[in-house]
Amino acid sequence: MIATIEGGITAPRGFRAAGVHCGIKASNRDLALVVSDSPASAVGLFTTNQAQAAPVTISRQHLDATGGIARAIVVNSGCANACTGHAGLTVAHMMAAETARAIDCVAEEVLVASTGVIGVQLDPRTVADGIIAAAEHLAADGHADAAEAIMTTDVAPKAYAVEVDGPSGRFRVGGMAKGAGMIEPNMATMLAFVTCDAQMSPALLRRAVVEACDDTFNAITVDGDSSTNDTLFALANGASGTEVDASSYDTLVEGLRAVCLPLAKMIVSGGEGATKLVEVRVTGARTVEEARRAARTIANSLLVKTAVHGGDPNWGRLLAAAGRAGVDFSLQGARVAIGPTVLFEDGRPFDERAGEAAEYLKSRDIRLTVDVGAGGQADATIWTCDLSAEYVRINGEYRT
């Protein structure tokens, strides 16, 4: 039993949060704190980009040092602290130390994340003041302020929480995220933070988080540009009294998924200039990996994204994208559908149905299905958004 509840990142017991404005951005909240009242099992998943930002480097070191235990997450928006050299590392270090002082723990128990413009230095004094202010405002209902403080110019804050009733008892999962939508130039980062009040080891939490991310956060794409700062932190503090064991592991993964999937979809729906949420489903692949690769190629195709944006039932572009995805593919066995309308099957086109598909494309939620005709049983789903002229406008503006 999984029920959606209010409360975002502070819905699980034993977590407090705050979000304040300290001046990194001209206006709006720009610094968030999430604190667990007791040491929590902690996991970090980071960008695979080799140009890693300073907070990514520091957070990795801290998780290594503690073996996966944390008390707090500190996040700033408005500056990515990426490509900032030694000065940037010093500030990221200081953010952890300052937070540790404020909540009385060791610096290694603090995880750090940043989002904003690349290559600009973060003013240490401004951030330190922000951390002190945020620590004073920590509250068990501070989730909304925190979700707001990690926004760059996302159109809306992204938060979700559930209560899970599993075989070993009840527990809650909460989360907040920040779009990969880069509503402003350079705001390329996807940040996601998940809290849970069940009890489990860092190793078990890691396994469950990796599994839950696989078909949620790792199954979305806005424009294929993974950032220097992408980070997901998950904390589990045991405050519910429910312990996760082998019998309730699947329930934990489901609970995490129940929070991660809505957050992931919010990120895509809120993509820069996006007007539609697009679900790309690939079937008939030899392996799940090939299904994912084909779905991702289709989802990242500019021609597919612009066609969806313009309501053009241009099904040939779906086949062309699948055909170049580098997976086992057979044109004779392939099948393409836009919504419920099949436009290619048994090696031949049904272009006369294009009008019906055009009608379907007027909706806000679009489902595209491609069978790659490899005769396999594997399938995968990737979520993306359409590509609009607004995306180009947003990302082409000079950063003044």
Next chain:
Amino acid sequence: MIATIEGGITAPRGFRAAGVHCGIKASNRDLALVVSDSPASAVGLFTTNQAQAAPVTISRQHLDATGGIARAIVVNSGCANACTGHAGLTVAHMMAAETARAIDCVAEEVLVASTGVIGVQLDPRTVADGIIAAAEHLAADGHADAAEAIMTTDVAPKAYAVEVDGPSGRFRVGGMAKGAGMIEPNMATMLAFVTCDAQMSPALLRRAVVEACDDTFNAITVDGDSSTNDTLFALANGASGTEVDASSYDTLVEGLRAVCLPLAKMIVSGGEGATKLVEVRVTGARTVEEARRAARTIANSLLVKTAVHGGDPNWGRLLAAAGRAGVDFSLQGARVAIGPTVLFEDGRPFDERAGEAAEYLKSRDIRLTVDVGAGGQADATIWTCDLSAEYVRINGEYRT
């Protein structure tokens, strides 16, 4: 000695061409013929897309059957004859047979190419009439009509020719191309045709063409969407009396490059909605393959392309793209320049030079340089265009 000359695809001796309007498109020329007066060594390079169009299938079969000999190339625009099943194969067959009848050769000596909307059937009668008309108009100065007839809505015809004075004598190379710019929806195809009047075996021609394409046609990208129809045909008929041997092989490759590079750049400059030609140069890579992969990742990054379009000196996006390219990369050793302005070096940013870079980005020809810091000697160049709102508009319109 390589000199640019007039005459496009018919500049080499012993070639005639024509371009007519037969009614596949509502107006404008839509069928081209290129004929060699004598059997020519012939090479075809085709799309790696597994969803291959009917003309690709037929042309492959013909080159296999003849062992690399051809008399003619027949091309239509306005319909890709892709994803058209058995009916499509029949029409592609017929196009070769009809051309063979008109110029008196066997069908296997005719190569076929198509470009246009995917999934729509090509009317056999219309095309047959076009072939008969084109054969009647074949002329030694027919290059301009032919170059026009392969356009979809490219902004301009793309043709180039050179005369090469090499160790074994003089010969000419001519060519024409059709943009991957997809000026109209679905017009994803890059078609390129190259003629040469030197004498050589099909095997030697293939080797030289592959080598010349490597850093010309294979070094450009508009949007990363390789089509179902991409084709390059090269014919060498020996009409100049110059024979290419081991001593003049390099001159042949240079001659081919001298035609392929301008055509490739014309394709990129003429990309849909493009306003700038962007040269992405990657240095310091371990291998040429890694240099190419990094350059291609940067060139295909939507964030890079929109920044260039908007004149935003957003150098962090170049580093972020290089960092996710899956090549050996070191942030400490990396270096980024926009034009002559270095914005990141020795592990630290020089963001204060952004204004200077913004000024440079106002030009039409843009050069971006990224050293990936892997300490290697390999480099590579990829050409692309910027991404404009016009691209989105063009590709989002319903195909009515």
